[in-house]
Amino acid sequence: MLMLAHKLGDWRGGSGPLYARLADALRAAIQRGDLAAGSRLPSERVLVRRLAVSRTTVVQALALLRDLGLVESVRGSGTSVSRRAGPHWAAGVREAPARSALADHVFRTATEAAADAIGFLAATFPADDTSIAADWRSIADELPELLAGNGYSPTGAPALRDAIAAHCARWGVPTTPEQILVTSGAQQAVHLLAAFFVRAGHAVALEEPTYLGAIDAFAAAGARLVSFPVGPAGLDVELVRRGLTRAAPSLLYVMPTSQNPTGSVLSESTRLALAALAEETGVPIVEDHTLSDLAFGPTPPPIAAFTTRGTVLLVGSMSKVFWGGLRVGWVRGPQPLIERLARLKIACDLGGSAPMHALATRLLRRADEFIASRRRRARAGYEHLAAELARRLPAWTWERPHGGLCLWAQLPSGKSTDFAVVAASHGVAVVPGTAHSPSGDDRGRLRLPFVLPHDQLSEGVARLSRAWAEFTRQSVPAERRLGVVV
Numbered sequence: 001m002l003m004l005a006h007k008l009g010d011w012r013g014g015s016g017p018l019y020a021r022l023a024d025a026l027r028a029a030i031q032r033g034d035l036a037a038g039s040r041l042p043s044e045r046v047l048v049r050r051l052a053v054s055r056t057t058v059v060q061a062l063a064l065l066r067d068l069g070l071v072e073s074v075r076g077s078g079t080s081v082s083r084r085a086g087p088h089w090a091a092g093v094r095e096a097p098a099r100s101a102l103a104d105h106v107f108r109t110a111t112e113a114a115a116d117a118i119g120f121l122a123a124t125f126p127a128d129d130t131s132i133a134a135d136w137r138s139i140a141d142e143l144p145e146l147l148a149g150n151g152y153s154p155t156g157a158p159a160l161r162d163a164i165a166a167h168c169a170r171w172g173v174p175t176t177p178e179q180i181l182v183t184s185g186a187q188q189a190v191h192l193l194a195a196f197f198v199r200a201g202h203a204v205a206l207e208e209p210t211y212l213g214a215i216d217a218f219a220a221a222g223a224r225l226v227s228f229p230v231g232p233a234g235l236d237v238e239l240v241r242r243g244l245t246r247a248a249p250s251l252l253y254v255m256p257t258s259q260n261p262t263g264s265v266l267s268e269s270t271r272l273a274l275a276a277l278a279e280e281t282g283v284p285i286v287e288d289h290t291l292s293d294l295a296f297g298p299t300p301p302p303i304a305a306f307t308t309r310g311t312v313l314l315v316g317s318m319s320k321v322f323w324g325g326l327r328v329g330w331v332r333g334p335q336p337l338i339e340r341l342a343r344l345k346i347a348c349d350l351g352g353s354a355p356m357h358a359l360a361t362r363l364l365r366r367a368d369e370f371i372a373s374r375r376r377r378a379r380a381g382y383e384h385l386a387a388e389l390a391r392r393l394p395a396w397t398w399e400r401p402h403g404g405l406c407l408w409a410q411l412p413s414g415k416s417t418d419f420a421v422v423a424a425s426h427g428v429a430v431v432p433g434t435a436h437s438p439s440g441d442d443r444g445r446l447r448l449p450f451v452l453p454h455d456q457l458s459e460g461v462a463r464l465s466r467a468w469a470e471f472t473r474q475s476v477p478a479e480r481r482l483g484v485v486v
């Protein structure tokens, strides 16, 4: 079930008395079917605490909804959404997944950060410092040829599949274009793989911490999430072996290079061992290389390079080196499996956008140039952020990332969710570590991307240090705890 705070969204904005705004948000959630007909609302006491409002506000809001016939209260058993309330279509609709890391993230951005907040949120660069605008204009030359066809290419434009296959080969995995399915970003690749491999209630094995969009994709497929800690040295293969044997997951999802959020890189021997595990256990491995080109040094080839018998699906993306707005990613795998995945993609969207594929093809042919410039920018961003943190927040610690776009900071004490609330009140939006945790554990970690311009990174850290001073001075009063963790 989605958390109540998600269901209500940004209900405090707008005009009119607070109780009317709360009633309005509850009414809208009932009409969307987010609060199902017949479902029990939390008690008044719990609502007061979780929504950080007075008891009068809750009582008046519920009275208003009662008058509208949307909720019913029975003495001794609390308040429920009326059985007649809610849309007809909601009756047969599957509940939203138990948790949504992206919803946490988006929700928090939308509701807690002030308009002028510094956002340590997205780990991706804008592309205004690249030649993409010029490449875009030159696509016009290709338009007559493009427009002469019907525009559909469910597996991806042939020239783009060629270029991606060549890119995978540069990573050390010889690849034919038939082994490539072009997707709408790596996110769709992970989603399709989840839809293909995962049955509701079955386990999926992930790293702890992991990419929050992967948590979403697997949770949406109804997976039970099991996780293995990933430290600076990567994964403990013995632990993974025992976990795979015990949990028999539908798949193992890993990021061998520039892991998001830790920035770790798996050694060649670990990759070899994981490839052997895929062969031994039959568990498919999804290796997400979305951030691979942003490693700070040389890296071993992907796991897929070390096995032909094990099932290893390699996921990639153009979002981090080129631009997220292209929405171009891919899955590389055995051709028959790619054909099966293509059917799922067809059911989803009939294929990607032909002009974007044409643009992506051009860009990918000049990948080296883009990669070199993005690596420089990422490194400089890291060095700047690290220096600012060392200066202003000397008690915070972190392992130097080996790549990627994030610094995975450890608070010396306290919960990251509590600190995120205080940070928001100081005009800085941060993603608490819990959003990256398949188990939802709060170990006082924060993900700090270093993609912002340096002056904003400096200002962001200055605000974080003011927030930290307040956080350590006082324990967080209950009513200011994050709504999203209800």
Ligand SMILES: Cc1ncc(COP(=O)(O)O)c(C=O)c1O
Pocket (backbone or CB within 6 Å): 123, 184, 185, 186, 187, 188, 211, 213, 255, 260, 288, 290, 291, 316, 317, 318, 319, 324, 328, 329
């Ligand atoms: C590891 C990882 N996988 C997938 C994605 C999604 O990327 P895309 O924009 O290609 O959908 C991201 C984006 O942050 C990511 O970090």
